[in-house]
Amino acid sequence: MSEKPILPSIVSMGALTINDTSKHGFGYNPSVGPSSNAITPESSSILLNKRSISLTPVSHNSIYDRSINTKKINEISLSSLAYLFCEVVNWASSQSKGIQDLENRLNGLGYQIGQRFLELVKLREGMKHGKREIRIIEILQFIHGPFWKSLFGKTANDLEKSQDVNDEYMIIDNLPIVSKFISIPKEYGNLNCSAFVAGIIEGALDSSGFHATVVAHSAPSENHPLRTVFLIKLDEQLLLREEIRFNYVHDWTSIFQYTEVDNLKYYDSKMGINIRRATIEDVQAMQNANLLNLPENYQLKYYMYHILSWPQASFVATTYDPIENDEDGESSEVLAEEANQIHSSSADPKGDTSYIRKGEKIVGYVLGKMEDDPEAEDKTPHGHITSLAVMRTYRRMGLAEKLMRQSLYAMCEVFKAQYVSLHVRKSNRAALHLYRDSLSFEMTNIEKSYYQDGEDAYAMRKDLKIEEMLPYHGHEEQDDFTQDLI
Incomplete structure (x- = not known):
């Protein structure tokens, strides 16, 4: 993997203006569409929209001054998230021996976030309104809906059950947020950074007592070139x-x-x-x-x-x-x-x-x-x-x-x-x-x-x-x- 990850050279937290110093390292892609980049969505490259959506609260208090029990979710700047996730991928790539190893590392990092974020979501629901999901369909609907919205600002696009295999379900996101904010060099054409999100799903499921394996698959369509399917294979004991x-x-x-x-x-x-x-x-x-x-x-x-x-x-x-x-x-x-x-x-x-x-x-x-x-x-x-x-x-x-x-x-x-x-x-x-x-x-x-x-x-x-x-x-x-x- 890359010995010296190449980081973005210009970062403005107010408006997202980021320049890549090289195409050979993981960094931001300021292009609007695939026409300006030689790497296609089919090879798992990821496109970044220039426009920044500020989710920073109006309050002058720092995020660290707030109670974690607040139900507001608009607390993080997308530009900050993009920068941090790029750093995560760069670091993981420097520690990995290949594409599969890199995806496994991203999955493991996401797994820890999924476990902890589930606790935060449940805390914000409160004892009065919160409930523990005890059925498979209930926990999957919770992750597809409230959990996804709390984490990514929107619900996932679809939740489907396999017609051929009884223990397989699919959560479909037409534009995963991590796929939107990082470009992948050609030598990593098969890399799917949504393995990070797959780890989040797996961590949340395991923390709820629904043990499963979650794998991210690129499934581009004509209207959604970054469409990703998260395949959830449940433990047979469930x-x-x-x-x-x-x-x-x-x-x-x-x-x-x-x-x-x-x-x-x-x-x-x-x-x-x-x-x-x-x-x-x-x-x-x-x-x-x-x-x-x-x-x-x-x-x-x-x-x-x-x-x-x-x-x-x-x-x-x-x-x-x-x-x-x-x-x-x-x-x-x-x-x-x-x-x-x-x-x-x-x-x-x-x-x-x-x-x-x-x-x-x-x-x-x-x-x-x-x-x-x-x-x-x-x-x-x-x-x-x-x-x-x-x-x-x-x-x-x-x-x-x-x-x-x-x-x-x-x-x-x-x-x-x-x-x-x-x-x-x-x-x-x-x-x-x-x-x-x-x-x-x-x-x-x-x-x-x-x-x-x-x-x-x-x-x-x-x-x-x-x-x-x-x-x-x-x-x-x-x-x-x-x-x-x-």
Whole structure:
């Protein structure tokens, strides 16, 4: 790549008058149309309009003096953006070994922006009007509309779904802003700088829990020579999750039927969800779920201590691909081990520590134990829930309540616990709803500054009766887990 990137020689922030010192480096193209430049749109060169649209606020205050919670979006001069993006491409090109490497670097830079800008957009929406998208079409419509407008000052032109491939969608922009503000030398004719925007989309999707791969493709038309299609290929688990949530949500009660505690494994071909006892092989994935979802974190040996000391008290929820019923009409419930063998060919995302083995991913857990303090005044056998977490993209499905009921039943049946205790943050209304309203825990005390950040905790307790703890005695309603659980 270029050893010495060539920068624009003249820059006026009031009106966009920029001269390229050479055509051999990345810089601004002051041309209005392709007729004044030998590089054509088909070879991914990008044209810049001379006119500058000032988006600088009228206020005399600097942008740094403003609250990020403002809903105004007209805060950045296009000339400033053009200059900065040119610098980004120049820097990335100096670090890259080829065109593909350069596009990957631009994608990675955009990915970080997408993650952070999504948080900003949600902050500006506010708690009163904002909502968390839980369906594929909802998150894509959000990115195509409000997210795109907040970032680029306009919505994308089209949102389409592939007719041939079920997990592919396309966001189409007839004039991506990054394609408008940079010219590409001939030796980089195949470079598509919209890889930067593809990274933004991918970062926003991943941050929302919709894992996908996004690639930018030039698709020029007669009227739109810089038209770009952003191809979004979703993780196959997202389609399974959507089917679980919206097609089979009322079948949960029949799925989680009680069996012997020592053989506690549940699997349903429709749901693809399995709740089973946690094992020592699960501890790293459990810790990963904890780190991703909760502010209270523990060392790996603490999980091992729980599972080795009280192996029947902790449970995990895992996902599997659906299995078709056989023609003989045999039961649709299949043990998790059998499902894993059948679907051993399914690939796991590289580096995803949520996977404990090929095809099996932990999406929630409950960590329980029996109180074992020899100096405690209360000698009554009782249990304690140390931690409960469900991955954000698998909430609102009742998983947390199912996990809790399995653990409470095991404490009562195996360890003869007469009651169980736990702590919950005062601010965690979702967890409080689960414990108090769904599981009938009672508040016994408020412990001041219980958590490391100084927040108070509710101390809660529930008397255990084995006939009330059977897994299928859960509520039919869905839990509203919009917040973290502990």
